[in-house]
Amino acid sequence: MVGATEFELSAGATDFIDDKALQALLTAPPPDSGRVRDVIAKSLAKQALSVEEAGVLVGAETPDLQEEIFAAARQLKRDVYGNRIVLFAPLYVGNDCVNDCVYCAFRRSNREEIRRSLSQDEIRSQVGALERQGHKRLILVFGEHPRYNAEYIAECVRTVYGVKVGHGEIRRVNINAAPQSIAGYRTIKAAKIGTFQVFQETYHHEAYAQMHPQNTRKGHYLYRLDALSRAQEGGIDDVGIGALFGLYDWRFELLGLVSHALHLQQRYGVGPHTISFPRVRPASGVDLPAQWRVGDADFKRIVAILRLAVPYAGLIMTAREPPDVRRELMSFGVSQIDAGTRIELGGYTEAGDAQCLQRGQFELGDIRSLDEVLGDLLTDGYIPSFCTACYRLGRTGEHFMEFAIPGFIKRFCTPNALLTAAEYLQDYATPATRAAGEKLIAAEVDKLEEGPVKNELVDRLRRIREAGERDLYF
């Protein structure tokens, strides 16, 4: 049994999800095209939408209006964020779990799952393998277990930063772990993390209760909804929200995410740094009803509407999705993807070509290598970026900087993306990827305005290629 005293909340914590109010927005008559266009225009003027305005976009059912929403999402991505895509990899540290989430292979009642927690040495060996692929940014992922407490998470972060193989190093570690106490967040923050992610999974109270048994820690809806408010109060202002699509009506979840973003923005003056929108995947020992499964056409709407509704946030699309979906939706404003991903515990050194569901959390849709994904990005005209400059220079909220400060992308993001791409091409790329990458870098450099930034960039690219220097950033 879980005691109520274990559930510390932030000062003034409130349950800001009013199911009835959100349902009412979703059952309103379809908006007329004028209203939909007004909302789109607001978003294109770089203003975050209200929940009611997001509801207008969700209610736009005609193919023509949906096409306008897609076009606007593409435009916002192009005009505001440009053509960079940030790459990262997840590293699963331990799959023991005290919870019993119906959709997850790690849930405690799943006897099929092979349980494992990596030792610090095993973490080093996984990180070494990731560095040899060319990764610079990781997210550490944990089940929920007393063993994975804040001190342990902090220790894992320090271990990761300590691994350096050749030119390889991890420059930013994000976390996806159970909600922490305020003191716990402080401990983890001190190990110098980037983003702390907690997904609400479903914002709908009844669906939440069905998915998360009441006698488990995760069964406490408000404790989880409040998780990232406590993070703010523990000094972590870089937080990522998310919903697991497929547990309830996607329209409701979308309004839940927008409500959450607005809540953080209003309460702490800073909205979520990232939003994740995973779709439920097949998993070992999981048999989830198909009722709320989200098809590709609706998924496309989700991504486009999120882009417009929370225009300052980074959007993360993971390797849960198959390559074709990733490719198409990238243009709607996705800013980060993982690549070369394996989620079996120990998978970066031990997994073969096939996935082993009993060793991981769910089935991935895309297990292509980092080099292959990168090659495809280059073919599609994206600049792959491993940039970590904002975080390391104390410029918190990298996507927010890009979004809010005119000229920031030209002065910082694009040059930094090109520098990190050049490092990758020198150290890790296959000949074909290197050739495609050097071509893209040359074209991107050509596009930059003449002036000191361009001159400095050209010089730094030369230092990377000819002098073997690394980690040069603006």
Ligand code: SAM
């Ligand atoms: N255990 C921590 C927690 O629940 O907050 C850390 C997160 S868990 C290891 C990572 C995320 O995977 C969950 O928040 C959930 O959204 C997602 N997930 C779980 N089962 C999934 C499935 N079958 N398909 C896709 N995503 C899933």
Ligand code: SF4
């Ligand atoms: Fe445990 Fe997280 Fe899986 Fe739930 S989603 S069973 S808390 S690992």
